[in-house]
Amino acid sequence: MFGSLIDYWYYTGDSTYNEVVSEALLFQTGSENDFMPPNQTKSEGNDDQAFWGMAAMSAAEVKFPNPPDDQPQWLALAQAVFNSQAARWDNTSCAGGLKWQIFTFNTGYNYKNSISNGAFFNMASRLGYYTQNQTYFEWADRMWDWVEGVGLMSTSYAVFDGTDDTLNCTQQNHIQWTYNAGVYLLGASVMWNQTNGTTQALWETRIRGIITASNVFFQNNVMYEVACEPQGNCDTDQQSFKAYLSRWMAASTKVAPFVSDLVKSYLQTSAQAAAKSCSGGSDGVTCGTKWTAQAWDSTYGVGQQMNALEVIQGLLIDQVSGPVSNTTGGISVGNPSAGTGGDTNPGAPTGQITTGDKAGAGILTAVILVALLGGAWYVDVDTEDFLD
Template structure:
């Protein structure tokens, strides 16, 4: 297994060898795309130890946080959906079910010490994807994919906070966590994304109403600008009167898919409004492309992307492709960007001791001597997404959906979301989120020069 600590020592040899091998990709050939995706997925799973003796199913080793594991298993659901390869299905199911927690809502005791709404949201969106693509169901005695997504949505709806800013979700769930007073785009975006997709799947208008409410709130505080830029977050201690103007690719992506689903589920003037929002979001994503190659504008140019940020391109790629299945009018608008990015991502997968390890910067045309779960996931999602036209769109409960839901899931254990719902061990890992406490300090301190 490729180890995180071995690679630096081998860097010289790896750089010398990188030209000898690389991911070969013909974007017009489905078999070539599937082979490339298989190679990249295999490399990504070399970092996962949760299914090994002594490991905890669903967890990645340090430095990876819990949320990124949920995102990774979401990418493997996509992998099966696009390629039909079931190699990782059992591992994915084991991980998702192990991390559901005692209330089957992705609030496991090993994470609740510092779990945020966005962290829970990524696991919930993975379960939602499983329901939408008819990923093999768990046994009837286990939580079901749709019910898990509903549990995340319901538990977060209980946390909707009207005490400041006239609504919205806080980043953190519990008062004792740094960032509790930060209302950020990704936490609210995950909730919006889930609400729209649950509305699509169940045909329950209540979910769609929540999605509309969430969008209107995000716009009202300026987290989505008049030209559809999606900014990072805002401090509710200041009643959301100031914004952190950092833009991250996954924030744009999470709203893009939700808005595309809302376009699909509306008609008339309302649908026209959602179409304008989808088109606006797509136009604003141009900040994340350089010569049609995706890059993380807030950190790649300065070479300071942290472990979380190394994976953000995966989600923009994932949600751009998925959006085209529910809002087909965007297909031609995104094709060149995704195809060009996929070719650039494949070129970056030319390093490591295997010659096919993927790097961070796709804009350099080669491996950039970086590696990790995020780098693999980025390349996997943009490359396998090239198969989007060859797979069916998401199902619903009226078009062949097979996952069993529970509309009341997640409503029983979180009536006081400002306090922990279970016993917390002092040995719990620091939770995941888009920002570590240190970065949050920077955002609320030194980075406030970006705030208007």
């Protein structure tokens, strides 16, 4: 959610919500400044922690106002999440990868899912881009190879939900979610940007493959959550997944320009449909779940607001600059050993790639804050203005 509000500032320049966004992010950092706060640590998974880390990474990339000097900085927070997760690389089953859950007592501990591993891949590629530390890129390559090798991504680039490590990851759960495709798409686009020759050509093949496989998430170019929308049984988290695919499709165009022609029609048509869905409730601007309905479907929630916000504001992507790095104007201070307790942990990107453990925080934690956006700002906009 806070990533959506960072994007809102990035696209519009409206700083109205910046203070509350910064306060909310910093409140969840925890004593080790790695987004493992006491109020959430025992119940969260690698994916939860990673969403906070990716929000911090976005803040660094778009030069979101820095926290006070006595507070952890955006880049260092993202590095802390990465380091704590690199230390959890699990060679005890499936020849590697990250488990969904961190603690043995949580349901899903024996599940290695695509979003946890994809978010790590996403962070690794973006940290490599920002810092030019090659070890991040090595981790990104390692993770991609593992995901493909274990069958979480098909030969046609469909991304499946996860796999049971008690079966040594020999069977996959073939459910597909929008955000899984998106998280790998942006990471792959960053890797394309940072490579050349045959390696870059390989990343382009992968990018095109993910986008082609993502056709399953569109009806007449309108995005929908194929695994739950038709049955009307999307849970709270799943209600927000379209926001992430929308965000990462748009963001990918800034680092891999050829992506623009491949996703533009998806985003434009989806944005128009999303705007039509934001016509419900007593305020007349409440957003629904099913954009394919071309009208409000009588559902509402934080996820629905996020989805519409991201796909519509993403149409402004050509009006903003791309992500910065340490050498192209970045202003966020990093710490390569963040998240390691100050020691040179094997997981810290200082050379060799190895293992260890720690914990995370939730995707939709402070849901009340999204009401600040309401939904009204974009529903009043003539969508056609963005489609030229």
